Amino acid sequence: MDYDKLAELLFPEITKTPExxxxxxxxxxxxxxxxxxRLGPSPTGFMHLGNLYGAFVDERLAHQSGGVFYLRIxxxxxxxxxxxxxxxxxxxxxxxxxxxxxxxxxxxxxxxxGPYTQSERKDIYQCMAKHLVREGMAYPCFLTxxxxxxxxxxxxxxxxxxxxxxxxxxxxxxxxxEVEANIAAGKPYVLRxxxxxxxxxxxxxxxxxxxxxTLTMPENCQDTVILKATGIPTYHFAxxxxxxxxxxxxxxxxxxxxxxxPIHVELFKKMGWxxxxxCHTAQLMKLDENGNKRKLSKRKDPELRLGYYKEMGxxxxxxxxxxxxxxxxxxxxxxxxxxxxxxxxxxxxxxxxSTSGALFDLNKLNDISKDVLVxxxxxxxxxxxxxxxxxxxxxxxxxxxxxxxxxxxxxxLGREGKKPRKDFVNAxxxxxxxxxFFDEYFKVEDSLPQEVPAEDAKKILGEYLRGYDHxxxxxxxxxxxxxxxxxxxxxxxxxxxxxxxxxxxGHVGHVSEVIRLAVVGRSQSPDIWQIQxxxxxxxxxxxxxxxxxSI
RNA sequence: GCCCCGUUAGUCAAGCGGUUAAGACGUCGCCCUCUCACGGCGAAAACAUGGGUUCGAUUCCCGUACGGGGUACCA
Numbered sequence: 040m041d042y043d044k045l046a047e048l049l050f051p052e053i054t055k056t057p058e059x060x061x062x063x064x065x066x067x068x069x070x071x072x073x074x075x076x077r078l079g080p081s082p083t084g085f086m087h088l089g090n091l092y093g094a095f096v097d098e099r100l101a102h103q104s105g106g107v108f109y110l111r112i113x114x115x116x117x118x119x120x121x122x123x124x125x126x127x128x129x130x131x132x133x134x135x136x137x138x139x140x141x142x143x144x145x146x147x148x149x150x151x152x153g154p155y156t157q158s159e160r161k162d163i164y165q166c167m168a169k170h171l172v173r174e175g176m177a178y179p180c181f182l183t184x185x186x187x188x189x190x191x192x193x194x195x196x197x198x199x200x201x202x203x204x205x206x207x208x209x210x211x212x213x214x215x216x217e218v219e220a221n222i223a224a225g226k227p228y229v230l231r232x233x234x235x236x237x238x239x240x241x242x243x244x245x246x247x248x249x250x251x252x253t254l255t256m257p258e259n260c261q262d263t264v265i266l267k268a269t270g271i272p273t274y275h276f277a278x279x280x281x282x283x284x285x286x287x288x289x290x291x292x293x294x295x296x297x298x299x300x301p302i303h304v305e306l307f308k309k310m311g312w313x314x315x316x317x318c319h320t321a322q323l324m325k326l327d328e329n330g331n332k333r334k335l336s337k338r339k340d341p342e343l344r345l346g347y348y349k350e351m352g353x354x355x356x357x358x359x360x361x362x363x364x365x366x367x368x369x370x371x372x373x374x375x376x377x378x379x380x381x382x383x384x385x386x387x388x389x390x391x392x393s394t395s396g397a398l399f400d401l402n403k404l405n406d407i408s409k410d411v412l413v414x415x416x417x418x419x420x421x422x423x424x425x426x427x428x429x430x431x432x433x434x435x436x437x438x439x440x441x442x443x444x445x446x447x448x449x450x451x452l453g454r455e456g457k458k459p460r461k462d463f464v465n466a467x468x469x470x471x472x473x474x475x476f477f478d479e480y481f482k483v484e485d486s487l488p489q490e491v492p493a494e495d496a497k498k499i500l501g502e503y504l505r506g507y508d509h510x511x512x513x514x515x516x517x518x519x520x521x522x523x524x525x526x527x528x529x530x531x532x533x534x535x536x537x538x539x540x541x542x543x544x545g546h547v548g549h550v551s552e553v554i555r556l557a558v559v560g561r562s563q564s565p566d567i568w569q570i571q572x573x574x575x576x577x578x579x580x581x582x583x584x585x586x587x588x589s590i
Numbered sequence: 591g592c593c594c595c596g597u598u599a600g601u602c603a604a605g606c607g608g609u610u611a612a613g614a615c616g617u618c619g620c621c622c623u624c625u626c627a628c629g630g631c632g633a634a635a636a637c638a639u640g641g642g643u644u645c646g647a648u649u650c651c652c653g654u655a656c657g658g659g660g661u662a663c664c665a
Contacts, residue, residue, distance in 0.1 A: 079665090080665095081664085081665055083665090113665070115664090115665080116664050116665060180663095184663090187662095187663095195591080198591070198592085199592095200592065200593085200661085201591095201592085201661065202661075227663095229663050251595080254594090254595090256593090256594070257593075257594090261661095264662080264663050266663085267663040268663060269663080271663090273662090273663070273664085273665090274664075274665050278665095293659090294594095294595065294596090294658080294659065295658090295659050295660070295665090296659090296660090296665090297594060297595060297659070297660080298593070298594050298595085298659070298660040298661075299660075299661095300594090301594095319595085321595090321596080321658090322658070322659080364602080364603095364614085365602070365603095368602085368603055368604065369604085371602090371603085371613075371614055372604090372613070372614090375613090375614090393602085393603080394595080394596065395595090395596050395597070395657095395658090396596080396657090396658065397601090397602060397603090398601060398602075399601095400601050400602060400615070400616090402601075402615055402616050403601075403602065403614080403615045403616085404615095405615090406614085406615055406616085407615090409627095413628095453627075453628085456628095457628095457629090458627095458628045458629050459627095459628070460626090460627050460628055461627070461628065462626090462627060462628090488625095517624070520624075521624090524624090532624095533623080533624075546624080547624055548623090548624045548625060549624085549625095550624080551624045551625070552624080552625060554624095555624085555625065555626095561625095561626090562625065562626085563625050563626035563627085564625070564626065564627095565625095565626075565627075566624095566625095567624085567625090
């Protein structure tokens, strides 16, 4: 068989050689140790937490080392393409503060290693495929779907490994004339790798993984398809060609790729290239909905969808912080030691990544979110909440928009000092938490405490109103409540009540709860005095009068 | 079926042959306190399982179970 002739027959229009592309895409000039990483999503328009998770790893590895992080659109499966998906990808990552240095963009590519969309790189793949044919390492295969499933059935019946390999690779040794005749007859064909693996006694290959250490696997034996009948490459071939010519140093991808690693290794070897350092991440998991079983995979589960967190009003910084704690087991510890350092100061490493899948933990996210939000200024919180409301809760926008002066002190309530309140978790919860500051949302939600009968409540509110002086400071204000409590038979100190409960109806806490109910409508809230200062005397008086009248 | 990968408290996780088996979230209790939150202190709670190897296994090896992934002209 004359492979040169076959290569010309198959790819008459390809004139460039692999060497030409080596020149077109030279080694990158980067500082020592700089890492080149990439995100390669398929343009389905669906981004999930796993994508973000991987993107963080890529981003950190590249930017921590002075390297390059680029975006490559992997659209070799035309069935998957969704219009506008590239923008969705860029936008949703941008929301979480992840930016690319080069690659596909909203308005075309940036960078010297493009095109960055696989469907535009057909010539490159074909050139490499032609090279493999010329070297006798790839061949055209005319097997039809039916023939392939017949082979599979036979293999299953014989309990053999399924697939096209060795003696089942019917087209491996077609003569030039047979190939020519098939093509002339218009038969469709794919290009298959002529695997060098020994199916009966595969050799072991060792591949170093940045997360999992050294992996030991059997070599590939399958004559994997590298070019589909359309001339478009499969993922395997595109990955090898692209990551070589884009000079990727670290490939971060999900563990679902682990089992095709031997294919990639064989392809790299056959091309005579060095393969990048693979980093196979563990999959994020979810609890099963019915019998809250163990772990379940993702896809379409709402909380794994990236847009979910934005819709739920979680601040991107909180999601980032949460992801980082999942990403690197020593991050939390570092964060406790460096509460105010920027994330960039943390030395991220793939070695500290978990090899087993983590279950998403909403409690943890909420807790982390509180810690993150407490450090964000009221002005930023305001802007964040407003933006969220505009997108997802337009009916509350009028309450918020243009009222920054009113809202800033509210958002800062109790956040001063060394032990600030951590009341806020996400945007909707923030709004709910402060909703009593809006007259249109204020309502009395809780009922009087057991210890205070209705007539006492009326008396408390009456006396409170009579003695109310908006100019009182916090101390004077509370002393007055103590007096009222004492006069009506309630302990002025909770301890007194606790020690001698039979002597009192209740304690000052119960008395102030009545006032709290009148002013904020709930039995729990931050400091009432501060709230009153923000509400203003008129509204305080009117709320108390109204509540007293309703008892 | 076959092939990979994994399995430490409810969850996330340190741990790399000898530890009282860290820490965080959640839960519970106490303290602080006008409520809640914050903060502080404390408690309950774990090495899937059976065999080896070893003076000694959570740590190493093999089997079993369980979970995940792959077995496509999908990525």
